[in-house]
Every structure is written in C-alpha cells, then in structure tokens.
Amino acid sequence: MSIVVENLSKSYGGQKAVDNISFQVNTGEILGFLGPNGAGKTTTMKIITSFMAPSSGDVKINGLSIQTEKENIKKKIGYLPENNPLYYDMPVLEYLGFTAALQGVVKNKINDKIAQMVFICGLDEEKHKKIGELSKGYRQRVGLAQAMIHNPEILILDEPTTGLDPNQIIEIRKLIRRIGKEKTVILSTHILPEVEATCDRILIINKGKIVADGTPETLRKQAQNNEVLKISISEASGLDEVIYSLQNLESVNMVDPLIDADTTLMVQSKAGFSSRKNIFQLCVDKHWVLTEMTPIETKLEDIFKELTTN
Numbered sequence: 001m002s003i004v005v006e007n008l009s010k011s012y013g014g015q016k017a018v019d020n021i022s023f024q025v026n027t028g029e030i031l032g033f034l035g036p037n038g039a040g041k042t043t044t045m046k047i048i049t050s051f052m053a054p055s056s057g058d059v060k061i062n063g064l065s066i067q068t069e070k071e072n073i074k075k076k077i078g079y080l081p082e083n084n085p086l087y088y089d090m091p092v093l094e095y096l097g098f099t100a101a102l103q104g105v106v107k108n109k110i111n112d113k114i115a116q117m118v119f120i121c122g123l124d125e126e127k128h129k130k131i132g133e134l135s136k137g138y139r140q141r142v143g144l145a146q147a148m149i150h151n152p153e154i155l156i157l158d159e160p161t162t163g164l165d166p167n168q169i170i171e172i173r174k175l176i177r178r179i180g181k182e183k184t185v186i187l188s189t190h191i192l193p194e195v196e197a198t199c200d201r202i203l204i205i206n207k208g209k210i211v212a213d214g215t216p217e218t219l220r221k222q223a224q225n226n227e228v229l230k231i232s233i234s235e236a237s238g239l240d241e242v243i244y245s246l247q248n249l250e251s252v253n254m255v256d257p258l259i260d261a262d263t264t265l266m267v268q269s270k271a272g273f274s275s276r277k278n279i280f281q282l283c284v285d286k287h288w289v290l291t292e293m294t295p296i297e298t299k300l301e302d303i304f305k306e307l308t309t310n
Contacts, residue, residue: 001062001076001153001184002026003048008057009208010043017043019208020057027153030180032199033188036308040208041188045156048186050074061154075104078147082159086139088132092123095131096145103150117145121175137168144175154184161194173198192300202300206308219303226253227269231279232292239263245282251275266296 003025010018018040025031035041046052048059050070059066061073087095096117100110118127121141126134131142140160147155160176161169176198179185187199195202196216204212212219236242242263246255251273256266269275276293283290 002060003154003184003186004060005044005048006058006060008044008047008059009055010040010047010052011055016208018047018054021205021208021210022057023203023210023213025184025186027184028181029201030176030185030187030199032195032202033186033205034190034192034195034202034304035205039205039308041205042158044205045158045186045188049077049079049156075150076152077154077156078150078152080140080143080147080155080157080160082162084139084143086131086142089130091130092127092134092142093118095142096149099146100149105150113149113151117149120148120179121145122171135168137164137171140164140168140172141175144172144179148179152183154186155179156186156188158188159190160187161189161191169194192304196300204304204307211307212303216300219300226271227274227276228296229267229269229275229279230258230264230292230294230296231267231290232264233283234263234289234291236263236286236288242288245286246279249275249278249282251278264292 005021005023007020007022008018009016009020021044033041033045043052047054047066050066050073054066061076064073066073090098093114096114097110100113101107105113118124121144123138123141123145126138131139134142144160147157157176161172164172173194176185176187180200187195189195199216201215202212202219203210233242239257243255243257243265246252246265246267251269252267252275253270254268256268258264258266267275267279279293280290282288
C-alpha cells in the first residue's frame with residue numbers, strides 16, 4: 001500500500017512546522033524518517049495517521065485522501081508511539097485481545113489473530129505474564145503486536161528500539177525487516193546505525209523541509225563528492241614542507257595534520273576532483289615514501305550533521 005505526500009504544509013501561528021514537502025513510500029519499503037528535534041517529523045507522522053489536519057496539501061493512502069477518507073485510512077495503519085503506552089496490569093494475551101477488539105477485529109477471529117501476533121513477535125514464552133513483569137524488549141514486542149493485530153497495511157514506528165539492550169535491538173531489527181517485506185513501514189529514529197541496519201531508504205527533514213532522500217549508499221556517494229584521504233609520508237624533511245607542497249596541488253582543497261602524528265594528514269579534495277594520482281606523483285618527485293593513502297568513507301552521522309546544521 002503506497003503513501004503519497006503531496007505539497008504538505010502545517011503552520012502553528014506564523015511558524016511552519018512542515019513546509020511544502022512531497023514524497024512517496026511504496027509497499028515493501030522501509031523508510032527511515034530522520035531529523036533533529038523540531039524538524040517536523042512528528043507533525044508529518046500525525047498528519048499521515050489522520051491524527052492532525054494539514055494547513056495545506058494532502059496525503060493519499062492507496063489513493064484515499066486524508067481530507068475525505070480519514071476513518072478508512074486509520075483502519076489501514078498500525079502505530080507504535082515512542083513511549084509505547086501499555087496497560088501494565090493486564091496480561092499479554094488479555095491486552096492483545098482488548099486491542100484487537102478496539103481495532104475492529106471480528107470477534108470469532110480475535111483468538112487466531114492473538115496467536116498469530118504471539119508467533120510473529122516472539123512472545124510465546126512471556127504470553128501469560130502481566131505486561132508490567134516483562135523486560136523492555138518484550139514490552140516493545142507487545143507494542144508491535146498491538147500495532148499489527150488488525151493486519152494494517154501500513155506501520156508507523158516511532159523510536160522502536162529506544163532503551164533496548166544490544167541483543168534486543170538485533171531481534172527487533174530482524175522483526176521489522178521481516179514485517180517490511182509485506183507492509184509499508186515508516187521508521188522514525190535518532191539512532192543512525194539503526195537506519196542503516198533496517199531501512200531501505202532515508203528521508204531527512206530539517207526546519208520543515210526535505211533536505212535528503214535516497215538509500216544510505218546513495219547519500220554517502222553524494223557526500224563523498226568531496227574526496228577525503230588519510231595519508232602518511234616518511235623521509236620528508238619536515239611536516240611544514242609536506243603541508244605546503246600538498247596545499248599547492250591543484251586538486252587539493254584542504255590539508256589537516258592529525259594530532260600526535262608527525263606526518264599523517266587528512267587531505268580533502270576539491271568538489272568533483274580526486275587527488276590520489278597527484279599525491280602519488282608529488283611523493284615520487286620529492287623522493288618521499290608514501291606509507292598510507294586511505295579513502296575515508298563519509299559516515300551517515302556526518303551527512304546528517306551537515307544537512308541539519310548548515
């Protein structure tokens with residue numbers, strides 16, 4: 001089931017929380033929805049779930065507009081909020097039955113749905129316990145189960161692994177990947193390794209506008225238009241000479257010596273240029289020994305910082 005966001009805007013007084021954004025998410029795609037606090041993520045997600053009306057623009061869920069089909073759209077969406085509000089005094093099975101009834105699951109199919117969610121979310125060993133007796137990881141599983149119990153075609157997950165230990169995070173990631181093969185998933189998180197491990201595509205929003213949209217690999221390649229190399233040189237007469245000579249290369253934008261390293265430097269090339277051949281030839285001409293030349297891959301954290309602080 002596709003989600004199509006068309007020229008969406010939302011204003012609070014004179015301030016635009018979301019500013020004319022458009023994007024699409026397709027069935028079987030897990031979209032990582034990123035942005036700093038106040039960027040417009042939560043507002044966008046509330047509009048998609050029909051919790052909030054936009055100031056202008058539209059969201060269409062498989063062709064159904066949130067302007068005219070709000071109640072029908074809600075039935076197609078499963079939502080796991082960040083704080084995962086659960087009834088701690090209720091046993092897992094009772095809670096899932098309760099949420100199934102709230103979501104309109106036919107009465108004679110509720111038990112089948114509960115059994116299905118217990119299996120999919122790995123809750124079998126804990127299903128007879130009260131929710132308050134569960135670990136944080138299992139509570140998150142219960143939250144996912146309630147979001148999926150009515151078999152929604154769209155899942156919106158807000159910080160689904162917050163507070164989990166590493167083993168629990170791995171299990172939840174696997175679960176989301178498995179779910180994402182059949183459903184449309186929007187995953188909002190501040191944990192960037194989470195996005196790389198789980199999502200097919202990343203959309204970054206800042207100050208209400210989309211500033212990046214693509215796969216993790218695509219975003220890294222775009223950021224690496226400015227090549228960065230780590231190089232080490234020996235048998236030079238001094239660091240100053242090395243820096244001066246490198247800075248005079250036509251392709252080099254910046255040279256930055258590393259602290260506590262006599263002749264190890266970071267060399268940034270000008271946009272669209274590579275300095276590898278020039279550096280190698282310089283070392284030949286100067287009779288220096290080039291002991292290391294390693295391209296530095298741009299991290300997703302660096303891309304996020306650059307796009308949301310400039």
